[in-house]
Amino acid sequence: MTLLFFSDILTGSLRVIACLFLISRLLSANRPDKRIVLAGLSGAAVITAVLFLTNFPGFYRIALEAVWIAVCAARLQKADSRMSLFVGIFCEIAVSFWTFLFMAGMGVLFRSPAFLDDAAWNGQAAVWLLHILLTVMAAYLSLRQEIDAKDIFRHVSAIAVAGFIAVITLSEQTALVIPDDTLTMWTIMSVVLMMAVLVFNMNRQYEVEKELARLKSEQAELLERDYTALNNAYAVNAKLFHDFHNHIGALRQLLSRERYTEAVQYLDELQTPVREMNDTLWTGDETVDYLINSKAAAAHADGIQLQAQVEFPRHTNIRSADLCAILGNLLDNALEAARQVPVPEQRFISLTIRRINQILVIKVENSFAASPIQDKGQLKTSKTDSGLHGWGLKSAGTAAEKYDGMIQTTYTHDTFRAVATLSYHGVTME
Numbered sequence: 001m002t003l004l005f006f007s008d009i010l011t012g013s014l015r016v017i018a019c020l021f022l023i024s025r026l027l028s029a030n031r032p033d034k035r036i037v038l039a040g041l042s043g044a045a046v047i048t049a050v051l052f053l054t055n056f057p058g059f060y061r062i063a064l065e066a067v068w069i070a071v072c073a074a075r076l077q078k079a080d081s082r083m084s085l086f087v088g089i090f091c092e093i094a095v096s097f098w099t100f101l102f103m104a105g106m107g108v109l110f111r112s113p114a115f116l117d118d119a120a121w122n123g124q125a126a127v128w129l130l131h132i133l134l135t136v137m138a139a140y141l142s143l144r145q146e147i148d149a150k151d152i153f154r155h156v157s158a159i160a161v162a163g164f165i166a167v168i169t170l171s172e173q174t175a176l177v178i179p180d181d182t183l184t185m186w187t188i189m190s191v192v193l194m195m196a197v198l199v200f201n202m203n204r205q206y207e208v209e210k211e212l213a214r215l216k217s218e219q220a221e222l223l224e225r226d227y228t229a230l231n232n233a234y235a236v237n238a239k240l241f242h243d244f245h246n247h248i249g250a251l252r253q254l255l256s257r258e259r260y261t262e263a264v265q266y267l268d269e270l271q272t273p274v275r276e277m278n279d280t281l282w283t284g285d286e287t288v289d290y291l292i293n294s295k296a297a298a299a300h301a302d303g304i305q306l307q308a309q310v311e312f313p314r315h316t317n318i319r320s321a322d323l324c325a326i327l328g329n330l331l332d333n334a335l336e337a338a339r340q341v342p343v344p345e346q347r348f349i350s351l352t353i354r355r356i357n358q359i360l361v362i363k364v365e366n367s368f369a370a371s372p373i374q375d376k377g378q379l380k381t382s383k384t385d386s387g388l389h390g391w392g393l394k395s396a397g398t399a400a401e402k403y404d405g406m407i408q409t410t411y412t413h414d415t416f417r418a419v420a421t422l423s424y425h426g427v428t429m430e
Contacts, residue, residue, distance in 0.1 A: 012044040029079035043068040102126040164190040303344040322399035334366035362420040
C-alpha cells in the first residue's frame, strides 16, 4: 500500500506538470518555471493524499487535478482560465484513456488479465510506461521552443485518432476478456476526446479571427487618420502652388517698377515654405510620400535625424491600406523609441526601401534608450496606457503576410532594426 501511495503521488505529479507544459504551448502561456512546477507538484501530492485516505473514486481525482491545473495555468502562467480548465479536463481524460489502452495492450501482448488491475505490479508497469512517455513529452516541449501551437495541435489530433483506432481494434481481439461495458465506455470517451480536439480547434480559429478583426479595425483607424492628413497635405500644397502663381505676378510688378527692396522682402517672406518643400521626398506614390514626409517632420520636431533612401516601384498590387499599416507602424515605433534617447545628438532613424527582383524590402533602423520588452517571444510595448498600443507590429505583420512576407526584428546595444519583406507584381493601369 505504501508503494502504491507513492506511485500515485509521482504519477499524479507527472500528469499535472505535463499538462502545464502542454497548456504553455497550446495557449501561448508562460513556460512553467520552478515556482510553477513546485506549485503543481504540491497540489498533486495533496490531492493524491486526500483521495488515498478517503478512498474516493477515480472521478474525483480527474476533477480535482483538472481544477488545480486550471488554477496554476491561470494564476501563474497567465493563461486563459476557461481554456485552461477545458484543456486540463480533457488532458486528464486522455491520460486515463491511454492508461487503459496501455494496460489492455500489455494484457493482450502477455495474455494476462493482471495488467488490467492498476493496484497490481503488472498494472503499475503499464501505468508507469505511459507516465514515462508523458515525462519525455514534457521535456520535449520544454526544449523544442521552435514548435508552435499548430504543430502541437496536429500531434494532439493524431493521438486522439490513434486512440479511437486502438480502442476499436481492442474490441475485436480475443486474447483478453474485457467487459463490454468497459469497452463501450472507453469507445465513447475516445469519441469525446476527438470532439474536444475539434471544439478546441474551432475556438482557436475563432480567437484568431477575432484578433484579425481587431487588427483590421486598427488598420482602418490608421488608414483613416493617415489618409485624412494626406488629403489635407495635398490640399495645402495645391493652395501653395496656386498662391505661387499670384506671387510671381506680384513680383513681376515690383521688378518692372524697379522696386527691388520690396521684391527682396517679398521673397524673404516666401523663403520658409520654399525651403520646406525642398526638403520633401517625392517617390511618385502619394501614400509613401505622405508617410515619409509627415514622419520626417515629426522627427525634426523632436530633434531626431531621419535619413531616407527610397526606391519604390510604381503600379504594383500592394494596396495603399496595407502599405500604411506596414510603413506607418514601423516609422511610428521608430519615432517612439528614438524620442526616449536622452542625448538629442544620438537620436536617429534610417529608412531604406529597396526592390530586389520582385521583393520589396522596407528596413527601418533607429536608436533606443532601453532594451525592448519581450513577452512569450514577442516584442511588447513599454507604454502603460491602454488602447491601440502594442498592436503596431502585429498589424504590420498581418499586412505583410498578405504578400507572402514577414516582419523581422533584431537589435544591438544601441540600434533596433525592423525589416519587412513583401512579394509584389506589377499591375496594368487603365
